[in-house]
Amino acid sequence: MRASQILHTRPEGLYCPVGDFFIDPVRPVKRALITHGHSDHARAGHGKVLATQETLDVMRLRYGEGFAGETQAAAFGEEFRIGAARVAFHPAGHVLGSAQIAVSAGGLCIVASGDYKRAPDPTTPGFEVVPCDVFITEATFGLPVFCHPDAASEIDRLLASLKEFPERTHIVGAYALGKAQRVIRLLRDRGYERPIFIHGALQKLCDYYASRGIDLGELRPATVEAGGRQDFAGEIVVGTPSAFADRWARRFADPVACFASGWMRIRQRAKQRGVELPLIISDHSDWDELTRTIADTGAREVWVTHGREEALARWCELNGIAARPLHLVGYEDEGD
Amino acid sequence: MKAFAALLDRLVLTSSRNAKLRLMEDYFRDTPDPDRGWALAGIAGTLSFASVKPGVLRTLGLERMDPVLFAYSYDYVGDLAETLSLVWPSSPGAADENLPLSAVVETLQRTSRSDAPAILAALLDRLDVPGRFAVIKLVTGGLRIGVSARLVKQALANLGKVEVGEIEELWHGLEPPYEPLFAWLEGRAGKPVLAARALFRPVMLANALQEVDAEKLDPADYAAEWKWDGIRVQLVNEADTRRIYSRTGDDVGATFPDLLEAMEFEGVVDGELLVGSPPGDTRTFSDLQQRLNRKTVSAKMLTQYPVFVRAYDLLVEGDTDLRGLGFLDRRARLIEFLGRLERTRFDLSPLVDFASFAELDGKRRNPPHPVIEGVMLKRTDSPYLAGRPKGPWFKWKRDPYTVDAVLMYAQRGHGKRSSFYSDFTFGVWTGPADAPELVPVGKAYFGFTDEELRQLDKYVRDNTVERFGPVRSVRADPGHGLVLEVAFEGLNRSTRHRSGVAMRFPRISRLRWDKPAREADRIEALTALLGEEAPQEKASRKSKP
Numbered sequence: 056m057r058a059s060q061i062l063h064t065r066p067e068g069l070y071c072p073v074g075d076f077f078i079d080p081v082r083p084v085k086r087a088l089i090t091h092g093h094s095d096h097a098r099a100g101h102g103k104v105l106a107t108q109e110t111l112d113v114m115r116l117r118y119g120e121g122f123a124g125e126t127q128a129a130a131f132g133e134e135f136r137i138g139a140a141r142v143a144f145h146p147a148g149h150v151l152g153s154a155q156i157a158v159s160a161g162g163l164c165i166v167a168s169g170d171y172k173r174a175p176d177p178t179t180p181g182f183e184v185v186p187c188d189v190f191i192t193e194a195t196f197g198l199p200v201f202c203h204p205d206a207a208s209e210i211d212r213l214l215a216s217l218k219e220f221p222e223r224t225h226i227v228g229a230y231a232l233g234k235a236q237r238v239i240r241l242l243r244d245r246g247y248e249r250p251i252f253i254h255g256a257l258q259k260l261c262d263y264y265a266s267r268g269i270d271l272g273e274l275r276p277a278t279v280e281a282g283g284r285q286d287f288a289g290e291i292v293v294g295t296p297s298a299f300a301d302r303w304a305r306r307f308a309d310p311v312a313c314f315a316s317g318w319m320r321i322r323q324r325a326k327q328r329g330v331e332l333p334l335i336i337s338d339h340s341d342w343d344e345l346t347r348t349i350a351d352t353g354a355r356e357v358w359v360t361h362g363r364e365e366a367l368a369r370w371c372e373l374n375g376i377a378a379r380p381l382h383l384v385g386y387e388d389e390g391d
Numbered sequence: 392m393k394a395f396a397a398l399l400d401r402l403v404l405t406s407s408r409n410a411k412l413r414l415m416e417d418y419f420r421d422t423p424d425p426d427r428g429w430a431l432a433g434i435a436g437t438l439s440f441a442s443v444k445p446g447v448l449r450t451l452g453l454e455r456m457d458p459v460l461f462a463y464s465y466d467y468v469g470d471l472a473e474t475l476s477l478v479w480p481s482s483p484g485a486a487d488e489n490l491p492l493s494a495v496v497e498t499l500q501r502t503s504r505s506d507a508p509a510i511l512a513a514l515l516d517r518l519d520v521p522g523r524f525a526v527i528k529l530v531t532g533g534l535r536i537g538v539s540a541r542l543v544k545q546a547l548a549n550l551g552k553v554e555v556g557e558i559e560e561l562w563h564g565l566e567p568p569y570e571p572l573f574a575w576l577e578g579r580a581g582k583p584v585l586a587a588r589a590l591f592r593p594v595m596l597a598n599a600l601q602e603v604d605a606e607k608l609d610p611a612d613y614a615a616e617w618k619w620d621g622i623r624v625q626l627v628n629e630a631d632t633r634r635i636y637s638r639t640g641d642d643v644g645a646t647f648p649d650l651l652e653a654m655e656f657e658g659v660v661d662g663e664l665l666v667g668s669p670p671g672d673t674r675t676f677s678d679l680q681q682r683l684n685r686k687t688v689s690a691k692m693l694t695q696y697p698v699f700v701r702a703y704d705l706l707v708e709g710d711t712d713l714r715g716l717g718f719l720d721r722r723a724r725l726i727e728f729l730g731r732l733e734r735t736r737f738d739l740s741p742l743v744d745f746a747s748f749a750e751l752d753g754k755r756r757n758p759p760h761p762v763i764e765g766v767m768l769k770r771t772d773s774p775y776l777a778g779r780p781k782g783p784w785f786k787w788k789r790d791p792y793t794v795d796a797v798l799m800y801a802q803r804g805h806g807k808r809s810s811f812y813s814d815f816t817f818g819v820w821t822g823p824a825d826a827p828e829l830v831p832v833g834k835a836y837f838g839f840t841d842e843e844l845r846q847l848d849k850y851v852r853d854n855t856v857e858r859f860g861p862v863r864s865v866r867a868d869p870g871h872g873l874v875l876e877v878a879f880e881g882l883n884r885s886t887r888h889r890s891g892v893a894m895r896f897p898r899i900s901r902l903r904w905d906k907p908a909r910e911a912d913r914i915e916a917l918t919a920l921l922g923e924e925a926p927q928e929k930a931s932r933k934s935k936p
Contacts, residue, residue: 200464200477331404366463
C-alpha cells in the first residue's frame, strides 16, 4: 500500500480513504479526528468527532453543546479501528489535550502530528515520539532563525522589567488557549504570587485549566470596575493579542506592551506590532525541535504543512529524507 | 556582555525618551567599569574595530550553514547581523554567561586583520543569541537603536546629576572606557581635567523655523545671516596646536592643509568651509566635494579648489572664552579678529538687513548667490550654547527643487520595512522626443507617508515586469508608469551615474497618480541646474503658497 492511499489532501483537509475520515478538516465533514482545540484545527459542524477529552471540552466551551453530531473521547495510546485503518492518539505537547494522530494500514504507519513542541510545559503532557514511516510535520517556525530560548528566562525578563518600571502596567498578549495559561503558570513557577489580571476572553479557558488541576493562582478580571487606571500600575495583565489594538488597552497606566510568541524572535516582527518587551515563548517547535523530531521518528518520508515548508524540505533533502510540502489550506500562518 | 545585550534589545523597541533614559541610567549604575565605558562608546559611536570588516560576516555564516537555508533565513529576517546571530550554531555548554563586554572589545581591538575572522567566530561561539547580535552590531558599526549621542550623554548627566553641557564639553577630550568620567559622575573623583590641547567645543545648532515660530518672534530681537552651502567647521588653534573639526567633532584637518597653514591665530572660530577665494569667488558644493574625504591632497587640487572659511562666530579669543557673551558682542570681537587674518582664507559672513519676516522671506527666495541655501536667524543677545536649544537660533532654508520622475525599480526595504517595496529608483526622459528612454537619476526611500508606502508597494507588486533578487523592475514607458514628484536639495555632476548627475538628499514629495508618464521631466531639466545648458526647461523650485 502506498502512503497516499492511507492519507491524502482533499479540499476539506487531510483525508483517509481506507477509514473514510478527515483529520482537522476545515469544512464540515461526516467524520473528523481533531488534533487539538485551536479554532483553525477544531471547527464546529462535523457529524462525528473523535478527539481527546480535553479537546472535546474546549470545543464545547467555544462552540456550545451542539458543536458536533456525535463525539467520542480518545485516551492517549488507546487504539481504534475505523474501517480498514487503525488509529491512535499520542501527546503532542502543544496545548492541553493536544494529540498526534497515528494512522496505520497495510503495514504502513503515518503520524499526523498537528501542532507540537518538545520544550517542557507545565500545562500539558510532553510530546511522545511515535516511530513511523511517514511523519507529517507543521513548519510554523520552519527556518533556522527560530530558536526559542528557555521560557523561564523569558519570564524572568518580564519580572525584571516589572521591577525596573514599577509605575507602568505590563500587558502580556497571549493566545487564549494554551499560551495564556502557560504564561500564568510559568509566572507562578518563578515565584510571582500577586493577583494576575486577565481579559474577559480568557476567563472560561483559565477556569477550565484550573478544573483540570492546573493551578493558576489568583486571577482577577482586568475591568475598570475593578479599579481605576492607577490600580493596574505595577501589575501584570494578560490579554488576547487582538485586545492590544482595542480600546480595552487604554485603561492601563503607561503600559509596557509585551507579547508572548515565537514570532517575537524577530525584532522587526516585534517592532511592527508595537511590542516593547517581546517574550519568546512558543507552543510550536523551533527549528532544532522540528529537525530533531523528524530524525527521532525514523520516518523515511516527511510531509510538511502550514508554515515555511521550503526550508524544512531543504533540510530533509540535505539529510537524505524524502520530503514534500503538503499544501493544506485554511490553517493560519500566524499560528502561534 | 549579557547586560549590554539585554540593554540593546530593550532600547531598540522602546520609543519613549524617558524610558530609554531610565534603561541607560540603570545600566550605567549597575554595570562595573570598564564594561559600561565600552557600552557607552558603542552607543555613542566612538568605538571602532579597524581589523574587522563587515564582509567577513556573510562568509562566516556561509561556512557554517547550507547557502540555501542561509538565503531563506536572510530573506525572512532582512537584517544580516540579526540573521547571523540567530542561525549561528550554538554548541551546548559553550555559552559563557559571564563573558564581559570588555573582554570582547579588547580581544577584537588587539586582533590583526588576518586573524579577525577566526577570533570573531570564536567569540560568537561563546555567546548566546542576544550576545551575538550585540557583538555583530558593534563590529559592523551603527547599532541603530534609536539613541543619539546626545541622548546617551543625557543619561550620563542624569546619573551624575550634572548638566548635559558639562559632559558635551568634556566629551572629545575623553576616551573609552571613560573610567575618570564615571568616577566623577559617581562622586568618587573630581571632574576630569583635560590634558589635550585644541579640543572640540560642542557646536550650537539651529532649529528649522516653523510658521508658528515666525508669528511669535519679534524681528527686532534677531539678526539674520545667509546660510552657506558648504560644511560647518570649527577651527581651533591653542599654542599652535591646530585642528579643523566637523560639526560632529571629527578631526578633518588632514584634508585641508592649506587652511591649517593659514590658521595664524589663537582661539576658536566657527564658520562654513567653502571652495573659492574671497571676497569675490565662492564656488558650489560640487566643487567642494572634490576636496572632501581625501586622505592626501595633490598640489593641483590645492590650486584648483582652494578652500576658505566664511566665519560665523568666535568662541574663544586667545584664552578668553567668549561663549557667555551675546551674539552681537561676539560678532564685534570676530570682526576685529578677522582683520588680522589672511583675506583669501577668511572672511566674514555678512548680516542680512530686514525689518520684517516678510521682507526676509523675499530675500530668502531670491538669494544673491547660488551657494546660499537659506537664511539663519540668531537672537542678538544669545550666548553660544551647546546642542540645539530651542529659541535662540533658527534656520530658514530655501525651498527644495522638484522634478517629476518616473518610477523604474523598487527594492524591498530592510528592518521595519522588510515586507514593503520601499526603496525607489526613478528616472527622467532622455533621447529623441518621439522615442524617449528613461535614464535613472536617483533613489529615494522616504518622504512618503505610511499610507502612500502601502499604495506604492501595491503598485510595484501589480506592475512588476522583472525581478532580480530583492529588486523588481516596474513597467515604465511613455504610455504607462507612475510619476513621482521628487524633491532634492541640489545636484552634483557624477561620473558614476549614467545620467551624469547625482541628487543631494532626494525624497519623494508627492505621488502623481494623475500625471501621465510621458509628461514627466526630461534630463535637460536637471542638467540645466548644473549650469551647463541654457535654463530653458529648468527643474522648478517648490515654493510654498
